[in-house]
Amino acid sequence: MSFLNKIGTVVITLLIITFIYFQLKNAPFYATKQTSPTNEEQQVKIGVSPKYNPKVKKEFKTEQTTPPEEGKKDRPSRRIRSLTVSVAQGDTLIAILTDAGASKEQAAQLISHLRKIYEPRNLPVGQIIHITISDKQLIRLSFTPSFDFEIVAELQGNKSFKVEKKKIKLAIEDKIFSGVITHSLYQTAIEQQLPPNMLIELIRIFSFDVDFQREIQRGDRFSLLFNIYRNEQNKVVHNGTVTWASMNLSGKKLEYAAYKTKSGFKDYYDRNGKSVTKTLMRTPIDGARLSSRYGKRRHPILGYSKMHKGVDFAAPKGVPIMAAGDGVIEYIGRNGPFGKYIRIRHNSVYKTAYAHLSRFRKGLRKRHRVKQGSTIGYVGSTGRSTGPHLHYEVIKHGRQTNPMSVRLPAGDRLKGDELIKLKQSWVELDKRLNKAALKIVN
Ligand SMILES: [Zn+2]
The missing domain is CATH 3.10.450.350 (Nuclear Transport Factor 2; Chain: A,)
Incomplete structure (x- = not known):
């Protein structure tokens, strides 16, 4: 028993000694840190004796993070900072300014001055704003909301802000x-x-x-x-x-x-x-989105089959389809082999039809008026169709005609004084074109 007791005492004593030993071992470590040489000297040490690397590195790291931060806290009161901020979704100018370190009062003051020439709510997402600030004191704010002008707000003698709309020299x-x-x-x-x-x-x-x-x-x-x-x-x-x-x-x-x-x-x-x-467009779809190579496809343009009394435009699904002219929706809905189909009545002579749509424009109904060029639906492959395309028909006096060859009624034609003025503007234009003639191919 007493033997076991002795062992116990020895074990406890050893534990205590070990504990003290490590305490003492660590203590000088911190002690040297306090009186430690500068970072540069320690860096040299790292290079000289790699044996000490783990310890020194650790110490070096903390030294790196703590003291410079303390320094930062003291100094910026006298330092001018320039910030560049990009407006994010949901940002307000007041939040941007206070986040930059401005006081709420001063930010509000700047905004009230700014409002006289620019509404900060109109700042778009992604707008770059330059802010100059010194100890919570806003000094300058500037941004370029348009290619041709810049908005600059500057603090005037610690009092109020002078806000200017500066034209950009172009x-x-x-x-x-x-x-x-x-x-x-x-x-x-x-x-x-x-x-x-x-x-x-x-x-x-x-x-x-x-x-x-x-x-x-x-x-x-x-x-x-x-x-x-x-x-x-x-x-x-x-x-x-x-x-x-x-x-x-x-x-x-x-x-x-x-x-x-x-x-x-x-x-x-x-x-x-x-x-x-x-009055009507020949291509009632964004021409840039047409998918087949130009000129390579021959299409049965005139009514060889019941389906092809029109022209097809191959384009990816979802490409917007435009109303070929001003008019009234006469039919909108499913229409047998045409799938999702729209027909517009333009006047007493012309109608146009659009087939195989993937969907119609939201809210578009029968008897609605549509403007030329406005979106009426989207390219799809509904009905009897082999792939996404727009089937387009021009209907004249109730009969499908070839949109390619139909002589579409012209829009406006200038007359009298207006025509003379236009011809003069062409003369001026030709001079401009000739000036740059070197660059013109045709
Ligand atoms: Zn077709």
């Missing part, structure tokens, strides 16, 4: 863009870096005249004239709208210039004053 240039179609209009435009909004405009302009799936062939050409806006760093920051557009399709040349009539109506007109806008 150089405006004519830019001529030309392309020869190799595979598809879309591909050519992308390859040659035509800005996407310019491609959309080009297609919209010509969708009255051109069947974008069948009429475009390899070697066809297109040209556009539009303005580009360069900032002081010579960077293009904006494209204007299309001033002039031309297409050369197998030798047939179509060209239009933007023109605004006295009554303020803006459209594209040819050299004889005929507007591009027809």
Whole structure:
């Protein structure tokens, strides 16, 4: 018993000694930390004796994180900070400013001044905002909500804010863009870096005249004239709208210039004053989204079969379909082999029909009025169809006609003084085009 007791005492004693030993062993470790040399010296130590690495490294780490943080707390009161913030979903300017370190009062004061020229609620997601702040004191705020102006708010002598809308200096240039179609209009435009909004405009302009799936062939050409806006760093920051557009399709040349009539109506007109806008569009779908290669498909255009008294546009499912002209919905719903089907009555002569849709525009009903170019439904493959496509029919006096060859009634035609003015604007335009002639292909 006493022997076991002795062992017990020895074990406990050993445990205590071990505990004390480690306590003592650790104590100098912390003690040296307090009086430790600078980080640089320790870093050298790491390099010299790798044996000490684990310990020194650990110590080095804590030294790295704690003291500089303490330093930060003391100093920034005298330091000016510049922040760049991107507006996120659900952000408010007041939250952005207070998060940046501004006091609520000062942030509210800045916003009330800002409101006189810019409503901060209009700040879009992703808008970049530059903030300069010094010890909870907002000094400057700036952002560029448009390509042509900047909003700047600056603190005036510790009191209130001066808010200004500053115009950005821009150089405006004519830019001529030309392309020869190799595979598809879309591909050519992308390859040659035509800005996407310019491609959309080009297609919209010509969708009255051109069947974008069948009429475009390899070697066809297109040209556009539009303005580009360069900032002081010579960077293009904006494209204007299309001033002039031309297409050369197998030798047939179509060209239009933007023109605004006295009554303020803006459209594209040819050299004889005929507007591009027809009562009906030949391509009632975004021409860039047509999936088959242009000119490669031959389609039974006229009524060889009951189904094909129209033209088909092969496009991916879900591509929006437009109303080819202003009109009233005469039929909307399932229609046998046509699947989901819409028919629009445009006037006493013309109707258009759209078949195989995947779905209709939400809320669209019979007898609803539709505007030319507005979305009525989406490409699908309902009814008797082998793949997603739009089956499009132009019905004249109750009979299906070939939308390709039908002589669509023209829209506006300028006369008198208005025609003279238009012809003058073409003269001016030709001068501009000639100036940039080197770049024009056709
Ligand atoms: Zn069809």
